[in-house]
Amino acid sequence: MIKVGLIGAGGIASAHIKGYRQHADKIGVTAVADAVEETAxxxxxxxxxxxxxGDQAYREMLANEDLDAVDICLPHHLHRDAIVAAAEAGKHILCEKPLCLSAEEAADVRKAVVKSGVTLMCAHNQLFMPAVAKARELLQAGTIGTVYEVRTTDSFYNDFDPSSMGWRASSKTSGGGELIDTGYHPTYLMLHLAGGLPVEATAMLSTHRLKFMEGEDSAQVLIKFDNGVVGQLVTSWAYQPAASTERFSAVGELGSLTSDGTTLSYRLRSGETETFDFEPVDTFVAEIGHFADSLLGKTRPLHTEEEGIAVLGILLAAYEGSRSKTIAPVLKV
Structure with missing residues (x-):
């Protein structure tokens, strides 16, 4: 069995733990590190x-425990240091999004992972939605021909208030606002479906409702990829999207496809149509199973530090585009 050390035991760790319970025959948490003694x-x-x-909890755990891997569920600004420490200790890594917060941090992550030879998997759970997997299959098969446009949406009415928002209210610890938090999901989904590498981006950022936070609560982003695909992304904590809004869609030379996240349909200009219905899946459970299978089979996870850095590059370019009111290049790390 793969022995995992959980780094950060609150918040999103609960969703990960469900995955370890479901896959207890091949992976399990044998040590837990958290800054808060009661939580640990x-x-x-x-x-x-x-x-x-304590503050050095995960470093003590890495030094004292016989672990194969770690699962990092820390606040955003702590990801880089935990990844580097785990890599230097020779442990495989599952890291919650975002991978890290800057180009400099991304360079540190890449250097540590490459030098150690460990596997790093980005915890991009929405890629395990069956509708997403089917959409990628159809796009790669050329069902709608050359893809021109991809759209993704992840918006909801968030009931955060100043007493419950915690470290997310600060740009220093979150890395920005909603875009680098929940907005990370439609960004990695965009990357996954676009089939190319991002080259430039810009954004319009807004704070409609959660005015007590430092960063934006909503964002609209435009992204261009090296294969010519143009991406449009909408994400928000301020509001529910209109009822007709798709979770994701793609338009190509032969037709289009669209999904609300649970069903997927495509329609071709020839008149051909098809709709797929899927059983609900706990994406976090699927994510943990994929991590385990990747380590046991010594295969590449769906998203590694390469994709994590590409997603971060989109977000950093979007933030820069918003600040400078330009279309900003995606920096290479």
């Missing part, structure tokens, strides 16, 4: 894992 202790008891608490 409770998670340790829940999982039958050794708890480590």
């Amino acid at each position: 202790t409770k998670r340790g008891e829940e999982l039958g894992a050794t708890p480590y608490a």
Whole structure:
């Protein structure tokens, strides 16, 4: 069994833990590190894992525990240091989004992972939606021909308030605002469906409702890829999208496809149409299973640091485009 050290035991860790329970025959959490002693202790008891608490908790865990991998569920600004420490300790890595927060941090991550030879998987759970997998299959098969445009949306009414938002209210610890948080999801989905590398981007950022936070609560982003695909992305914590809004869509020379996340349809100019319905999937459970299978089979995960850095590049260019009111290049790391 793959032995995992959980780094950061609150928040999103609960969703990951469901995955470890479902795949207990091949992967499990044997140690837990968290800055808060109560959280580390409770998670340790829940999982039958050794708890480590305090500011240096995960470093102590890496030094003392016989682990194969770590699962990083920390606030955004702590990702880079935890990735580098785990890589230097020779542990494989599953890291929650965003991978890190700057081009400099991305360079550190790449250097550490390449030097150590460990596998890093980005926790891009929405790629495990069956509709996404089917859409990518259809696009790669040329069903709608050369792709011209991809659109993604991830908006909802977030009930954050100043007492509950925590570190996400600060641009220093979150890396920006909604775009680099929930907006990371439609960005990696965009990358996954566009089939190319991002070359430039710009954004219009807004704070419609959550005015107590430092960053934006909503964003509209335009992205151009090296294969000619143009992406349009909408993401928000301020509002529910209109009822007719697609989760994702693509338009090509032969037709188009669209999905609400649970169904997928394509329509060709020839008149051919087809609709697919999918059973709901816990994407976090699927993500943990994929991580385990990648390590056991020594295969490349769906998204590694390469895609994580590409997604970050889109977001950094979008932020720069918004600041400078230009179309900004995606920097190479």
